[in-house]
Amino acid sequence: MPNLVEIRDLHFAYGDRPILSGLEMDFPRGKVIAVMGGSGSGKTTILRLIGGQLAPSRGSIAVNGAAIDFDDTPALYRMRRNMGMLFQHGALFTDLTVFENVAFPLREHSDLPDELLRDLVLMKLQAVGLRNAAQLKPAEISGGMARRVALARAVALDPQLIMYDEPFAGLDPISMGVTANLIRRLNDALGSTSILVSHDVHESFSIADYVYFLSQGRIVAHGTPQQMQASDDPYVKQFVHAEADGPVPFHYPGRSLAEDLGLGARS
Ligand SMILES: Nc1ncnc2c1ncn2[C@@H]1O[C@H](COP(=O)(O)OP(=O)(O)OP(=O)(O)O)[C@@H](O)[C@H]1O
Numbered sequence: 001m002p003n004l005v006e007i008r009d010l011h012f013a014y015g016d017r018p019i020l021s022g023l024e025m026d027f028p029r030g031k032v033i034a035v036m037g038g039s040g041s042g043k044t045t046i047l048r049l050i051g052g053q054l055a056p057s058r059g060s061i062a063v064n065g066a067a068i069d070f071d072d073t074p075a076l077y078r079m080r081r082n083m084g085m086l087f088q089h090g091a092l093f094t095d096l097t098v099f100e101n102v103a104f105p106l107r108e109h110s111d112l113p114d115e116l117l118r119d120l121v122l123m124k125l126q127a128v129g130l131r132n133a134a135q136l137k138p139a140e141i142s143g144g145m146a147r148r149v150a151l152a153r154a155v156a157l158d159p160q161l162i163m164y165d166e167p168f169a170g171l172d173p174i175s176m177g178v179t180a181n182l183i184r185r186l187n188d189a190l191g192s193t194s195i196l197v198s199h200d201v202h203e204s205f206s207i208a209d210y211v212y213f214l215s216q217g218r219i220v221a222h223g224t225p226q227q228m229q230a231s232d233d234p235y236v237k238q239f240v241h242a243e244a245d246g247p248v249p250f251h252y253p254g255r256s257l258a259e260d261l262g263l264g265a266r267s
Pocket of ligand 1: 014019037038039040041042043044045046
């Protein structure tokens with residue numbers, strides 16, 4: 001089966017507020033797939049659904065060919081063990097060293113002897129260029145380095161699927177490029193599949209094999225970064241060229257300003 005994750009006719013609502021409507025998405029094995037879209041379009045919600053933290057109101061999500069059963073907690077737990085997640089606000093444990101931060105998931109999920117655990121942690125830190133920072137505390141490293149430690153922690157268990165939520169947020173341009181390259185390199189070295197949620201067109205396009213554009217809970221365009229660059233679709237053009245005016249809504253949906261100001265149509 002070529003796709004590690006398949007989403008079919010996926011609908012999701014928070015209460016009575018629809019967030020995702022009829023999504024169809026494929027995440028082929030070994031690939032880096034970017035999910036892009038405006039603020040509040042539902043990108044993080046998709047990651048939380050794939051991670052089994054939220055259940056769809058309709059439709060299905062299959063991982064490794066099996067539909068996720070959202071009522072089967074032990075199965076969800078087993079599935080999550082194969083997933084690495086780097087969340088937007090996924091901070092490091094400030095009291096633990098860099099080494100212990102990366103060791104944390106290994107200690108939680110395995111019974112490895114100390115020596116083997118040490119080697120595995122050092123290999124992950126080597127992969128992100130921070131083996132020599134193993135004994136530092138998060139307060140002693142830069143923001144870009146902290147993001148790399150979080151990356152090493154996300155891949156500590158050699159996950160099949162790695163999900164990144166805004167991995168470039170708050171990084172300087174050099175750290176952004178380093179992080180993007182690392183995401184690609186780790187994906188290829190581990191033979192995993194990566195889902196990258198990001199606003200950053202340049203970095204995402206530089207490493208993604210395929211891109212989905214989401215607007216107001218719907219997929220409005222998808223294709224390779226090259227196809228997206230060349231697209232005439234007004235939404236894609238606005239997003240790719242960071243234009244202020246276009247179909248991407250700026251306002252949180254709801255009542256119009258005229259309604260709020262009591263300026264409804266007068267008879
Ligand atoms: N726990 C929640 N309860 C109710 N509404 C929520 C909750 N979490 C998110 N939402 C709403 O769902 C919508 C989609 O949120 P989501 O975080 O998936 O968007 P996003 O595309 O990741 O946005 P951003 O890029 O700004 O992080 C938003 O309008 C948000 O206000």
